[in-house]
Structures are given as structure tokens and as C-alpha cells.
Amino acid sequence: xxxxxxxxxxxxxxxxxxxxxxxxxxxxxxxxxxxxxxxxxxxxxxxxxxxxxxxxxxxxxxxxxxxxxxxxxxxxxxxxxxxxxxxxxxxxxxxxxxxxxxxxxxxxxxxxxxxxxxxxxxxxxxxxxxxxxxxxxxxxxxxxxxxxxxxxxxxxxxxxxxxxxxxxxxxxxxxxxxxxxxxxxxxxxxxxxxxxx
Numbered sequence: 001x002x003x004x005x006x007x008x009x010x011x012x013x014x015x016x017x018x019x020x021x022x023x024x025x026x027x028x029x030x031x032x033x034x035x036x037x038x039x040x041x042x043x044x045x046x047x048x049x050x051x052x053x054x055x056x057x058x059x060x061x062x063x064x065x066x067x068x069x070x071x072x073x074x075x076x077x078x079x080x081x082x083x084x085x086x087x088x089x090x091x092x093x094x095x096x097x098x099x100x101x102x103x104x105x106x107x108x109x110x111x112x113x114x115x116x117x118x119x120x121x122x123x124x125x126x127x128x129x130x131x132x133x134x135x136x137x138x139x140x141x142x143x144x145x146x147x148x149x150x151x152x153x154x155x156x157x158x159x160x161x162x163x164x165x166x167x168x169x170x171x172x173x174x175x176x177x178x179x180x181x182x183x184x185x186x187x188x189x190x191x192x193x194x195x196x197x
Contacts, residue, residue, distance in 0.1 A: 002062055006052035017042045017052065018066070021059050026107035029118035030060055057122055064126070067108040070098075086148050087139035088192045091162065092185055099177045109170070116167050133159045153195045161191060 006014065020041035024033045035056045039049050053059045078085065078094045085093070115123050133156075140155035165187050173180035 001058060001065070003052055003054075009052070013044075017044065017049075017059075018063070021063055022105060022107040022111065025060060025063065026110035026114070029114045029120075030056075030123050031118050031120045035059075060122075061126075063108070063111065067112075070108075086146075086192075087136065087143050088188050090139060091136065092181075092188055095166070095184060096181055099181065113167060113171055116171075133163055136162060147197065149195045150197055158191060158195060162188065 006017075017038075020038045023041055024038045028034075033056065035049070036046070038056075038059070039046050042049075053062070077097060078090050081093065082089065115126070136159040137155045140149065140153065140158055143149045144151050144153065144155070166184055169183050169187070170180055173183065
């Protein structure tokens with residue numbers, strides 16, 4: 001995570017570094033991304049970067065933390081809209097909100113998509129810790145307890161199927177977000193019908 005010196009920066013300078021990092025990580029996989037290019041685009045000396053972050057990995061994790069806070073807010077908003085919603089409704093609604101009703105920078109989505117193509121140890125470790133899939137698993141387990149889905153449903157497998165389809169379909173549909181959301185809805189309906197009681 002960022003060092004205290006980063007938090008002490010003026011917002012404009014912090015945002016310049018975040019924008020430069022997003023520009024690089026949304027255009028190249030983590031492994032291919034150049035820290036030198038990020039530093040150059042941010043217009044800061046290389047030595048200054050190391051006063052703010054230990055390395056490229058910490059910077060990447062910081063961007064993931066920003067994205068995670070935004071998506072957590074979407075899940076909370078979805079719960080508020082319908083506290084009785086099942087996991088599948090929450091996934092669809094929060095995904096639609098992310099694309100239609102928020103100001104989430106699309107570079108975060110591009111960054112996530114490129115992570116799928118990266119097989120570095122760093123990215124593999126992030127996948128193993130996967131907060132997004134963990135949240136989906138928790139919601140599915142909650143739905144088991146509520147009697148909404150079959151008790152023998154493998155929640156981890158269902159979460160992996162949704163995640164894999166979602167990323168693949170987003171790549172396939174590209175900028176056509178409406179088509180992506182429509183196809184995701186169809187796929188989730190098929191999965192839901194397979195595990196519902």
C-alpha cells in the first residue's frame with residue numbers, strides 16, 4: 001500500500017500518478033507494464049516514486065483497492081434497493097450499475113481483463129486471494145441457508161463459472177455493454193435454474 005508520503009501529496013499530484021498507472025495497466029498486462037513509463041507519464045522523478053510506493057506491485061494493489069471500494073459500494077447499493085435479492089440478482093444489478101449508473105473509470109475494467117491474460121506469480125497470487133469471487137461465494141452460501149439454492153451446490157465452482165463467463169463475454173462484446181449485460185443475464189439465468197430449488 002502507499003507510503004505516508006503519498007497520502008500527504010496534493011490531490012492533483014496523487015491523481016496524476018493514479019492516471020498514469022491506470023493508463024499503463026489498462027493498456028498492458030501487469031508483467032508487460034513499464035514502471036518507467038508510468039513515472040514518465042506522471043511527470044515525477046523516479047526517486048519520488050519510491051517515496052510513495054515500494055514497487056510496481058504496491059501501485060497495482062493500490063489501484064485494485066480503489067476499484068474494490070467502488071464495487072463494494074455498488075453491492076451495498078444493490079442490497080439497499082432489494083434486501084431480499086438473491087446472489088444472482090445482486091450480481092446482475094451491481095454489474096449493470098457499474099456500467100450504466102456510475103462514474104467508474106473504464107480503465108479499471110480493462111485492467112481486470114488484462115489480468116486474465118497475465119500468468120505472473122504476482123497476478124496468480126491475487127487470483128488466489130480473489131475478493132470478488134470470495135464475496136460471490138459468501139452470497140451463494142447465504143442463499144443456501146435461506147433455502148434458495150440446492151444445499152449441495154458447489155459455491156466456489158458456481159462463482160468461478162460466473163467470473164470466467166463474465167470476463168470472456170466482456171472481451172467478446174467489447175464496447176457493446178448492453179449486449180454484454182444481456183448475455184450475462186442469460187448465462188446467470190441458466191446457472192440459477194440449474195442450482196435453484
